[in-house]
Amino acid sequence: MGTSLQPVNTLVPGQNLGAYVQAVNTFPVLSAEEEQKLAEELYYGENLEAARQLVMAHLRFVVHIAKSYSGYGLAESDLIQEGNVGLMKAVKRFNPEKGVRLVSFAVHWIKAEMHEFILRNWRIVKVATTKAQRKLFFNLRGRKKRLAWLTNDEASAVAKDLNVDVKHVRQMEGRLAAMDASFDAGADEDDDVAYLAPANYLEDKRYDPSVMLENADWAANNVSGLESALEKLDDRSRDILHQRWLSEDKATLHDLAAVYGVSAERIRQLEKNAMKKVRVYMEA
Structure with a gap:
């Protein structure tokens, strides 16, 4: 049931993602009985070794979830590290008396950390701040399978499914389509392009x-x-x-x-x- 120790660099996804994925896949999957025993040792006895084994056994699950967010243009290794934070939070709060597997409980915490990371880093300007906007952002991002704008019927269907106004769907679609632009010209830009920087067109009153x-x-x-x-x-x-x-x-x-x-x-x-x-x- 115990998990063998791995070299430190293989358990840091930012160092070598391939080696990290290979390493976490070597940890054995816990049976329901093994997981229950470890969870009880942690919950009732605060056994940190039990917590370590629970975390290690579920690292592969975090990798799996991180792959589903690959379309946001963020480093998979960063998403995995954020998800690992969520996994550790879930392990700490897991109650073995609830009668559910840890993976079912942890998915919320793992996705919550990844979502927060995506919203902080996907754009310079935040695209979603309220709970409703966050829900709309991730649902709409997942439903847009093509680059074209949603038709009126598609926008209405999304609005109905998420119980929001169509105008909110259109607003979020616009935010998704927007791109960050540099205010100043880059240091390596030549004069033929540098003059186009927004900073050159501000009026100094x-x-x-x-x-x-x-x-x-x-x-x-x-x-x-x-x-x-x-x-x-x-x-x-x-x-x-x-x-x-x-x-x-x-x-x-x-x-x-x-x-x-x-x-x-x-x-x-x-x-x-x-x-x-x-x-x-x-x-x-």
Whole structure:
């Protein structure tokens, strides 16, 4: 029943996928009785060796599932590693009293990890974020057997089967058909192609003459309005605002309290009232 140890590099799919597949296929398939015994040892006794044997015996199953996602353009070795994480999570949570085989229980966890990996890496921009979108993504991706767009009847059938609106099917189909594009030109692109990069067609509005004039006008009006508003304040209020906000060496409330012989709280109240008046004067 025990599984023999393999060289470390053969049990890492990223090193040599062929050797890894060959290695995991050497682990014997557990009978129902063997699996039940190991599961009980893990569940009741926290036997880590039992957990290791359960994982090793099901690695070939992860490889099998990973092959079904080969059409997403992602490395099979990466999918296998993500699936192995799901397998280990399933083994940890497997309850032998439920009366089901581990493989039936683990398939959900294995696919969940692979799905998450695919959604994170299939496109730079995520194509699905909600649970409904994820379901639609994988179902629609599996149903599209040809490159052509779905006909209206096909889109309606998919929408009916998945209990979603047809417009959502069309939106996801568009996301599936979209391709990532580089914002900047690649370092090895020649001048005949590099100019087509989107970065070269962005409008820099900072140096638009009309925008620059508008900003300068706005700043001048604000300065003029502020000066006019300050002139309408009494000397003390004007000095407090100047010392607190307009001076390079700004004074604290306690500094001004010492100057005017009042409490810091009184200076704060005077400052607040002066700010309200300036606001009113500038909006008038």
